[in-house]
Amino acid sequence: xxxxxxxxxxxxxxxxxxxxxxxxxxxxxxxxxxxxxxxxxxxxxxxxxxxxxxxxxxxxxxxxxxxxxxxxxxxxxxxxxxxxxxxxxxxxxxxxxxxxxxxxxxxxxxxxxxxxxxxxxxxxxxxxxxxxxxxxxxxxxxxxxxxxxxxxxxxxxxxxxxxxxxxxxxxxxxxxxxxxxxxxxxxxxxxxxxxxxxxxxxxxxxxxxxxxxxxxxxxxxxxxxxxxxxxxxxxxxxxxxxxxxxxxxxxxxxxxxxxxxxxxxxxxxxxxxxxxxxxxxxxxxxxxxxxxxxxxxxxxxxxxxxxxxxxxxxxxxxxxxxxxxxxxxxxxxxxxxxxxxxxxxxxxxxxxxxxxxxxxxxxxxxxxxxxxxxxxxxxxxxxxxxxxxxxxx
Amino acid sequence: xxxxxxxxxxxxxxxxxxxxxxxxxxxxxxxxxxxxxxxxxxxxxxxxxxxxxxxxxxxxxxxxxxxxxxxxxxxxxxxxxxxxxxxxxxxxxxxxxxxxxxxxxxxxxxxxxxxxxxxxxxxxxxxxxxxxxxxxxxxxxxxxxxxxxxxxxxxxxxxxxxxxxxxxxxxxxxxxxxxxxxxxxxxxxxxxxxxxxxxxxxxxxxxxxxxxxxxxxxxxxxxxxxxxxxxxxxxxxxxxxxxxxxxxxxxxxxxxxxxxxxxxxxxxxxxxxxxxxxxxxxxxxxxxxxxxxxxxxxxxxxxxxxxxxxxxxxxxxxxxxxxxxxxxxxxxxxxxxxxxxxxxxxxxxxxxxxxxxxxxxxxxxxxxxxxxxxxxxxxxxxxxxxxxxxxxx
Numbered sequence: 199x200x201x202x203x204x205x206x207x208x209x210x211x212x213x214x215x216x217x218x219x220x221x222x223x224x225x226x227x228x229x230x231x232x233x234x235x236x237x238x239x240x241x242x243x244x245x246x247x248x249x250x251x252x253x254x255x256x257x258x259x260x261x262x263x264x265x266x267x268x269x270x271x272x273x274x275x276x277x278x279x280x281x282x283x284x285x286x287x288x289x290x291x292x293x294x295x296x297x298x299x300x301x302x303x304x305x306x307x308x309x310x311x312x313x314x315x316x317x318x319x320x321x322x323x324x325x326x327x328x329x330x331x332x333x334x335x336x337x338x339x340x341x342x343x344x345x346x347x348x349x350x351x352x353x354x355x356x357x358x359x360x361x362x363x364x365x366x367x368x369x370x371x372x373x374x375x376x377x378x379x380x381x382x383x384x385x386x387x388x389x390x391x392x393x394x395x396x397x398x399x400x401x402x403x404x405x406x407x408x409x410x411x412x413x414x415x416x417x418x419x420x421x422x423x424x425x426x427x428x429x430x431x432x433x434x435x436x437x438x439x440x441x442x443x444x445x446x447x448x449x450x451x452x453x454x455x456x457x458x459x460x461x462x463x464x465x466x467x468x469x470x471x472x473x474x475x476x477x478x479x480x481x482x483x484x485x486x487x488x489x490x491x492x493x494x495x496x497x498x499x500x501x502x503x504x505x506x507x508x509x510x511x512x513x514x515x516x517x518x519x520x521x522x523x524x525x526x527x528x529x530x531x532x533x534x535x536x537x538x539x540x541x542x543x544x545x546x547x548x549x550x551x552x553x554x555x556x557x558x559x560x561x562x563x564x565x566x567x568x569x570x571x572x573x574x575x576x577x578x579x580x581x582x583x584x585x586x587x588x589x590x591x
Numbered sequence: 592x593x594x595x596x597x598x599x600x601x602x603x604x605x606x607x608x609x610x611x612x613x614x615x616x617x618x619x620x621x622x623x624x625x626x627x628x629x630x631x632x633x634x635x636x637x638x639x640x641x642x643x644x645x646x647x648x649x650x651x652x653x654x655x656x657x658x659x660x661x662x663x664x665x666x667x668x669x670x671x672x673x674x675x676x677x678x679x680x681x682x683x684x685x686x687x688x689x690x691x692x693x694x695x696x697x698x699x700x701x702x703x704x705x706x707x708x709x710x711x712x713x714x715x716x717x718x719x720x721x722x723x724x725x726x727x728x729x730x731x732x733x734x735x736x737x738x739x740x741x742x743x744x745x746x747x748x749x750x751x752x753x754x755x756x757x758x759x760x761x762x763x764x765x766x767x768x769x770x771x772x773x774x775x776x777x778x779x780x781x782x783x784x785x786x787x788x789x790x791x792x793x794x795x796x797x798x799x800x801x802x803x804x805x806x807x808x809x810x811x812x813x814x815x816x817x818x819x820x821x822x823x824x825x826x827x828x829x830x831x832x833x834x835x836x837x838x839x840x841x842x843x844x845x846x847x848x849x850x851x852x853x854x855x856x857x858x859x860x861x862x863x864x865x866x867x868x869x870x871x872x873x874x875x876x877x878x879x880x881x882x883x884x885x886x887x888x889x890x891x892x893x894x895x896x897x898x899x900x901x902x903x904x905x906x907x908x909x910x911x912x913x914x915x916x917x918x919x920x921x922x923x924x925x926x927x928x929x930x931x932x933x934x935x936x937x938x939x940x941x942x943x944x945x946x947x948x949x950x951x952x953x954x955x956x957x958x959x960x961x962x963x964x965x966x967x968x969x970x971x972x973x974x975x976x977x978x979x980x981x982x983x984x
Contacts, residue, residue, distance in 0.1 A: 200852070200872060223839060223864040230840055231860050239856040446616060447623055459593070463632040467624050471616040478871055479593060 199485055201240050206459065207486060208493035211243045211294075213418045216286050217252035217278075221269055225289035233291025245294040245418075248283045248325075250339075251367070251399070254301040262317065264298075280324035288331050296365060297322040299339045304373040311343040319355050326359060337396060339367040344377050346384045353388035363394040370399035370419070375408070382412035389413075403432055403495055403519060407512050410499050422492055426484035429473045432491040436520050438466070440484070445470040458490035459483070592878055594633050599852065600879060601886035604636045604687075606811045609679050610645035610671075614662055618682035626684025638687040638811075641676045641718075643732075644760070644792070647694040655710065657691075673717035681724050689758060690715040692732045697766040704736040712748050719752060730789060732760040737770050739777045746781035756787035763792035763812070768801070775805035782806075796825055796888055796912060800905050803892050815885055819877035822866045825884040829913050831859075833877070838863040851883035852876070 204212060214234055219225060231237040234244050250265075258267040264279030283298035298321050300314045318341050329336060338361035342348030356364060366385055369378050378400070389395050396416035397409045409417060422432070429441035433453040438445075440452065451461035452469065460469070460483040472480025495515075502511030597605060607627055612618060624630040627637050643658075651660040657672030676691035691714050693707045711734050722729060731754035735741030749757060759778055762771050771793070782788050789809035790802045802810060815825070822834035826846040831838075833845065844854035845862065853862070853876040865873025888908075895904030 200875065201856070202852075218868075222868050223860070227840055227860065227864070231842060231858060237858075237861055237864075239861075447620055449624060459595075463594070465624060465630070467616070467620065468630055468632075471620070471630075475611070475615050478874070481871070482593065482875070 199482060199489075201238060203459070203482070203486055204240070204489070205242060207489040208497075209242060209489060210493075211245055211416070212240055213245050213247060214238075214290065214292060215252065216246050216249035216283060216290065216296075219246075219290055220249065220286050221271065225286040229289040229291065233289075235291070243294070244292040246287045246290050246292040246296065247398070248287065248296040248298040248339075249278055250283070250296075250299040251301050253278055260300065260317075262320075264321075265300075280321040281328040284325050284328040284336070288329070288334065292334065294335045294337055294363065297325040297336060297338050297361075299341055299367055301368055301371070302341070302343055304343065304368075304371045304377075306343045308345060308348075311345055311348055315342050315348050315352055319352070322356065323359060326361075335362040337361055337363040337365050337394075339365045339398070340385055340389070341368045342385075343368060344373060344381060346380075349381055349384045350388060353385050357388065357390060361393070363396060364389045365396040365398050365416075366414075367398045369397065370401070375405075378405075379408055379412075382409065382414070386412040386414060403492065404516070406492070406495060406499065407515065410503075411508070411512070422488040423485045426488040427481045429469075429480075429484065431469075431484060432488050434515070435518055440466055440469045441473045442470075452487050453491070456487065456490060456494070458487050460487040460490075592875060592882075594631060596852070596875070596879055597633070597882070598635060600882040601890075602635060602882060603886075604638055604809070605633055606638050606640060607631075607683065607685060608645065609639050609642035609676060609683065609689075612639075612683055613642065613679050614664065618679040622682040622684065626682075628684065636687070637685040639680045639683050639685040639689065640791070641680065641689040641691040641732075642671055643676070643689075643692040644694050646671055653693065653710075655713070657714075658693075673714040674721040677718050677721040677729070681722070681727065685727065687728045687730055687756065690718040690729060690731050690754075692734055692760055694761055694764070695734070695736055697736065697761075697764045697770075699736045701738060701741075704738055704741055708735050708741050708745055712745070715749065715754075716752060719754075728755040730754055730756040730758050730787075732758045732791070733778055733782070734761045735778075736761060737766060737774060739773075742774055742777045743781060746778050750781065750783060754786070756789060757782045758789040758791050758809075759807075760791045762790065763794070768798075771798075772801055772805075775802065775807070779805040779807060796885065797909070799885070799888060799892065800908065803896075804901070804905070815881040816878045819881040820874045822862075822873075822877065824862075824877060825881050827908070828911055833859055833862045834866045835863075845880050846884070849880065849883060849887070851880050853880040853883075 216225075219228060219234075228234055228237050234240065234246070253265050253267055256267040256270075258265050260266075264277045264282070266275060266277045268275050278298065280298040284295065287295035299318045300321065302311055302314045306314075318339070322338050325336060338356040338359060340349065340352045340356055342350075342352040353364075366382065369381060373381075382397070386395055391413070394415045395413055396418075397414040399419060400409060400417055401419050402421060405419075406417060425431075425437075429439055431438045431440050431452050434455065435453075438452060445466040448466035448470070450466055451464065452466060453461050456462075464483060469480055469483060471477075472483070498511065498515070499508070502508045609618075612621060612627075621627055621630050627633065627639070646658050646660055649660040649663075651658050653659075657670050657675070659668060659670045661668050671691065673691040677688065680688035692711045693714065695704055695707045699707075711732070715731050718729060731749040731752060733742065733745045733749055735743075735745040746757075759775065762774060766774075775790070779788055784806070787808045788806055789811075790807040792812060793802060793810055794812050795814060798812075799810060818824075818830075822832055824831045824833050824845050827848065828846075831845060838859040841859035841863070843859055844857065845859060846854050849855075857876060862873055862876060864870075865876070891904065891908070892901070895901045
């Protein structure tokens, strides 16, 4: 997607990745070219992740100083420290930069989670002290794995450090939706209402409702564009796998209500053809649509809050979209039906639609039949673990 | 590239391919969806090649009726005849459709060339008779390999059939620039001045001058976008291989005089980064630029004709761009220098720039060191032979 295509989706901020950019082209190059906005010609606000999430999926050694690993291409050893992460992010020049944290896998035993959390807090304090630019916001990242007291301790500790914004990290690493819901319940309300709250690496359309319900303001995730590249498109009537034979002659747009360039100009049949012919344009058009969908969904959620009908709007969304949680019991085991047909553009959830999700990164949790989730992971994040800014596109 | 990106390049017509579209999604599907313009949402005039060029690169049997081959994916045998080619092209619904011809390889012995040419003329007559739509122009295709009398016989025969436009086929199949120049010299002037003359599968920037000099009005070629996808960009100062390390920190656009989206918004350094990171956006931006360049070049050529200074304009172009022919002797053995630097945006041909072309499809002819030409072929046309509408993008 070109920057003008990204802007046209209605996106409000764009994430770039410290690890990837430090590797290629190098933060010095980005700085020389005027910083990320200028380098990418990106008029939207930008945020850089600290590299913590990516680095932790590489072979590495961790000590109090930082994390030592080898750069992917050259094999050159490098120690990423809170100070170097901040220095790189200052060179990159995003509007929001993230503290360097230690991500732990899920599940994680308590003693390691505790030790990593304390180190993360010391590292985050060092990030605050390492800053030399006052035109960037440094966000703190709450960790603590799936332990209630650790999460709460982390939130309180970081609030005392007075960051201009807070992220909740360590999720979307295989913990499942229920754990995520619980962690958000323990944590989010402890973060100041007047500062942005950012849920890292999340999420899918259904996750946005859950996040906002807990008070989250910002999200990032590679999965919606990964889905798009695989031909899995989001509509308010559920997911639509446009590569299916049933769409080969379908004149309708992906979503008859969608204002995006893709829906305004192309049929499902044309997208089906582009995917079958392996035309890159198909993936571009699909990404434009999925991102636009998420922005429209966030608009819908914001409007429902302003009009004091969030609960009804959420129920209404899930009744049509279907997901593993929400009121539509028929979809209780799946992550949404992929059974939208041209014949039923305004239709409700489809009775036959509660199969398990075929291509999502989302972890198994209680669900079964999720074998493909694992393999779908491989295409994206550095480790294939999660959605936190790991993808290239 | 999306249709709006294609339109923005200034292109006047878009080619689609009968063989590829008959295979996927099927001309019946395209017809059902309202024809190619509607299916692709393409506002520009369109042209379909007859499939002749693609079919002849497959294992096949040829007889008077047509060509029997197996479809690529399914292995289903199919006989493409002049009648079926026209029927498919009528379903596809382009503005200009092409006669079904027998393409012969180069070199080709005279008796086979003669036999194939006579059959081609009979087939082209059958195409004229097979038409049922009067809102499409059917162009005849001149063949005759590299034999002067056969080419002239072909041109005269087709002119007598009174097609609304004429193509010159059987070039860009490995015959080399000199042969092409000779064939055009024998043929083009025999075609009516008041009807479009179309040189199929050609060309590179340097080929356009040669073609126009012989009176050609229309061109198509997959190579400029194939070059773009490989990071080889055209500028009026010569070719620029943007993947080279020297562009890693180069703030300049590809071409400081170019109005395209790519040059207006991105540096060589950013493109270098996109290619290094294997970002698909890099190939999109590169294709936008190369196509825009060709349209600007055609504009320049048209203006020079109107102002009666074609010869001077051509000499001026080659002095800066460099190529294997034209007045710049320093580039006599290469197909253009790839040595543009940021330091010399307005500079002339570079003395060190006459190395052989590394990535072009262009045949060897007298040139040496062209080993890579063959492999570059593989990515595009069905057979890897040539540029005539064979590419997918």
